[in-house]
Amino acid sequence: MKKELKSKKYNFIPVNKPLITSEDLNYLNKSISKGWVSSEGPEVKRFENNFSNFIGNKYSVAVSSGTAALEIAIKSLKLKKGDEVIIPNFTIISNAMAVLKEGLNIKLVDCNIKDWNMDIIEIEKKITKKTKAIIATHIYNFPLRVDILKKICRKNKIILVEDAAEVIGQKLNNKLCGSYGDISIFSFYANKQITTGEGGMITTNSKKLYKQSKSLRNLCFGKQDRFNHEDIGWNYRMTNLQASLGVSQLKRIRSIVGRRHRVGNEYFQKLKDNKNIYIPETTRSYAKNIYWVIAFVITNKNLKIDGKKLMKMLLKYGIQTRPFFWPMHKQKVFKEKYKINTSGKYKNSEYISKYGLYLPSSLDIKSNQIKFICNKVNSILK
Structure with missing residues (x-):
């Protein structure tokens, strides 16, 4: 050797x-020629609407990354300090950091050896009265059985946060992953199914969570007085250029x-x-x-x-x-x-x-x- x-x-x-096609470049060039390069641009809303239609949820919020989407999703739940959130032990660190930043407690669950997703039997064993949310992350290949987990969450009045960052376009029992969660997140990093370079999306059917997520991604500007901020949020906005690429790639x-x-x-x-x-x-x-x-x-x-x-x-x-x-x-x-x-x-x-x-x-x-x-x-x- x-x-x-x-x-x-x-x-x-x-x-x-990433695979960037001539059609992708045309979408980008149109945005540039019109001067729509920041987060203030029509393609952001278009991408959100198209993504909602694709997933089948009412609302979508485009953000700067999958990590940003997780942080916003967790904060939008308005959980109390000391509440518990169950997360996978085998996952990207973003799951954990989104929880820790809100002063919440993490409870770890090991994965199955054959699909590398959280073991649902172990999840049930870890649930206590303090458990308020579960981050259900789909890992690498096959989806976590969120169809089963959703029933467990409803029974125990637990919020299901579906991390579908790695499985855009995957179906579980003929229903798209990312449509099971009370709130779900996606990533459009360069190695994902579709990419915006960096970028992410939050989707939900809850108008309340949608409004909170929208505010949190944009510094929580005041409704009456713009610069009198209502909460601690972030500048986690997606640019119009990124959204243009997303609109084009989502089509295929x-x-x-x-x-x-x-x-x-x-x-x-x-x-x-x-x-x-x-x-x-x-x-x-x-x-x-x-x-x-x-x-x-x-x-x-x-x-x-x-x-x-x-x-x-x-x-x-x-x-x-x-x-x-x-x-x-x-x-x-x-x-x-x-x-x-x-x-x-x-x-x-x-x-x-x-x-x-x-x-x-x-x-x-x-x-x-x-x-x-x-x-x-x-x-x-x-």
Whole structure:
């Protein structure tokens, strides 16, 4: 292997790059030529309306990022200091930070080993009288069973915050993810199904939550006297340029989701027979795999290769990869800055964080590149 690596130079394959079409550029150019470049522009409202129609919710609020959407969503609930919010232990840190910033208490739930989403049985065990909300985050491939979780929330009078940042266009039992929550959020970062560069969206059927979210994204300006602010909000607005790109990309969301599924299926067919890894299947009874990322976990510890080591080995072939999320209970910032309870056993989160990674999955990735990547993975993990 060493001789091969020294003698041959490989073309670099990025883990992801956005696909910007000529139509996208036309939308952007129109906004620029008309001078609509800031958050004061018609495309922002148009994007919000189009997104509401797509998801099937009454209201949408465009914001600067998925993290901003989470922070606004949690603050809009007006929970009391000390109230508990259940979140995944295996997730992006934005889930936790949105809760901590409001002085609320976090309760962590481990993930399932086969879909990496929160274990719903464990969620039920963690619910107490102090539990006021649950952040239901869909992770990587298949959706969390929010259809089941929604019934649990109604029974216990708990607010369901659906984090659908990674699953734009995915359906759960023929209903779009992001339409289950009392309030739901999305991300339009560069690696998402549709992108606005940075950007996010909040959706809800609650007029009250909609009005609060709109105010919070825009510094909570006063209704009577503009600069007499009614609360502590943020400048989390989306620009008209970002919204223009969003309007254009949303028009082809179904073809994008279809393309991602085809890419994922190509990977699955080439990796499924490798006995040393677990890669989720393409379809289950309740949903198709969204393949936001092409993720897998090394299952054979005897190989003495974890996710980090495999990433370094693949990079030598020009294959860029990314590690899995780092579990919340092991976050340095929580141990050193925030006094939160991170005790407990989270064996599934710990395992997949150590042995998981994801592969290149750009929309324009070629079949020969997928074949090359899978050959290298299979040759290393054999």
